[in-house]
Amino acid sequence: MALYVYKFGGTSVGSVERIKSVAEKVKKAHDLGDQIVVVLSAMSGETNRLIDLAKEMQSQPTARELDVLISTGEQVTVALLSMALHQLGCDATSYTGGQVRILTDSVHTKARIREIDDAKMRADLNDRKVVVVAGFQGVDEFGDITTLGRGGSDTSAVALAAALKADECHIYTDVDGVYTTDPRVEPKARRLDHITFEEMLEMASLGSKVLQIRSVEFAGKYNVALRVLSSFQEGCGTLITYEDSQMESALISGIAFNRDEAKLTITGVPDLPGVAHKILGPIADANIEVDMIVQNIADDASTDFTFTVHRNEYLRAKTILEQTCSELGARKVTGDDTIVKVSIVGVGMRSHAGIASTMFKTLADEGINIRMIATSEIKISVVVDEKYLELAVRALHSAFELDKTIEAL
Amino acid sequence: MALYVYKFGGTSVGSVERIKSVAEKVKKAHDLGDQIVVVLSAMSGETNRLIDLAKEMQSQPTARELDVLISTGEQVTVALLSMALHQLGCDATSYTGGQVRILTDSVHTKARIREIDDAKMRADLNDRKVVVVAGFQGVDEFGDITTLGRGGSDTSAVALAAALKADECHIYTDVDGVYTTDPRVEPKARRLDHITFEEMLEMASLGSKVLQIRSVEFAGKYNVALRVLSSFQEGCGTLITYEDSQMESALISGIAFNRDEAKLTITGVPDLPGVAHKILGPIADANIEVDMIVQNIADDASTDFTFTVHRNEYLRAKTILEQTCSELGARKVTGDDTIVKVSIVGVGMRSHAGIASTMFKTLADEGINIRMIATSEIKISVVVDEKYLELAVRALHSAFELDKTIEAL
16 A cells, blocks of 8 residues: 655646546545545636735735635635545545644745644545645644745645655646656657656756746655656656666756846956855845856956846846946946756766767857856756757757657667 | 724625725724724625535535635635735734634534634734634634534624624624615615614514624624624614613514415324424424424314425425324325515513504404414514515504604604
């Protein structure tokens, strides 16, 4: 007897019919004798509908109240799925995040899970009940409702799987697995049977929106085997676990990209200790997330400092940076919000030289100018003009032979 | 400084604009320095929408899950109202029934309140916050969400007013008070400034759907001064308190009626002890509520037994009664589902003779045949053919001079 946590996203529970089909899938698994915990998102569109209502009430909705409001979305779906399971003769009990005591901190709308009390769920599972838990939400030490931020249902599912020591955590979504790159950009993109947590982290953070990044971190930290699969078609999806021998043979697992980047440079910054903090501090204080950071030492005892932010934050970040520029006596601020980031990701590159040069040569052969480079142990990212995105992805996909399966290489 | 509990029903919070106008009303009262607790229903139509969804999932939705589902309706409105108050610069905090610990029994979909923990609300009120509580819902000792049944938000409001020892509990609704009878039947119907709990109970239970009967019982039990008033127009509404000297001068406060009745008679029942139980036991076991009960002793050592039920239950009750008839060896079962009940209500009739005869004479003068009579201390009810309803109400309204104010009498 195995214990599985199944998570279904908003599209998978987007209508009465789809909830019924989720119920059938769950019942089928439960009938095999396994213990099943289901974590659900709100019906697709519902969270946005509620946020729109909130904005009609208050120009900047109070975070605590927003959590009270939007947490109703998942409460509706868990009740409906339990009813659908009862209709099929399958015993089930629904819980809100607060009821199974998914205890979080008090940072409303982006709370972090602290601990989970598994007693109620254990008792229900031992009674052969399916446990249906509202994703995305928890409760803080004061009994206030919190939510985990967009995509938080994935995190809920992984956290529950960790707390219950589940055999696998299945993330059902509208895609059938993790691909070597976005098939809309490169039709030859191939579904991966396996990927490591680290690779998945890099893929997710770079724009492969299959899984919320925090849930992958969580899964890695607690060693929860994650499986991404489709709600709508059969198949075994992509399994995400720690590196294994089979995977080592692949140099590169995938090509990730991100269209939402914008780049800012401050030039002629006096090259003194603490200057990076002086530049990025005000950006961080304004709650703007910084992605890539590159610092070039210039020859005149001054330095150029470049970083990327989300495109939506470009103008705000630029204004702040111009203020910093005059305070530091730096030369000037330049920027570009028509750039994208393209990355190759793979644990294999750790032990193989020459990956970077293959990447740069491939791009050069296509006449694509590289505007910025950043590397990590298992990833190399370049910033290029956005017009080159598709070309870069396809060229790299082909150069690293990602359209071929491992066996075929 | 006074403490008020304000309750707004579904129509009063039925749209973004209406919630904003409730916020303005609440802020105005709060600005006067009073402490305000607001209890809200779900947006009108929302509870029905959710119940319809539930029925699509499960032919007979599990009560526990139904409570998880429908309690979201009020959770949405309390969050939205808090936001609207924040937008007006008025500090406010929302709570679900479970969060202020409106502890109930575990009878899902019709739970009863056991106790309320006022600590959180007291602290907020002392911080000059408006407290906004989801009506209709609570939590049982196991932490499961419960609901109080239709109209339960009134009960929540009164229970909170009792727990907080509020000065008055204001029930805002779409009518501007309690009337001597339904103005749609008798245009001369007059709004009452005062009515007693007992009269209101009789009026409510007889079809004046202004307040949920349980909330009036509660208010009477805990001596909470209730005021019924309009969300949409100014005015002081109708105050419901214990009998006072002013009210004693009115013989009759109002005419209530109920179109939903059906009448069943079993004749020739052996007149033995316990026979009433044998007749009504199976009806109660089938969860059919019985309203009026009349037993006539016939001359042949047998008895005729008549009672009324809700018209929707007529056929079901008749089938059960026919079974009982053959078991008891009674003569036969007859019934009529085209009857109505008309009642005169007033604490004044306690100390005045002749009220009943005035009533019967008034009806006789109009040629209305009385099919059944039942009396209580402050009410006389008659059953008549439904075609006579309007005529009976208008004739009685005029006979007891209800169109005239007390001062004018």
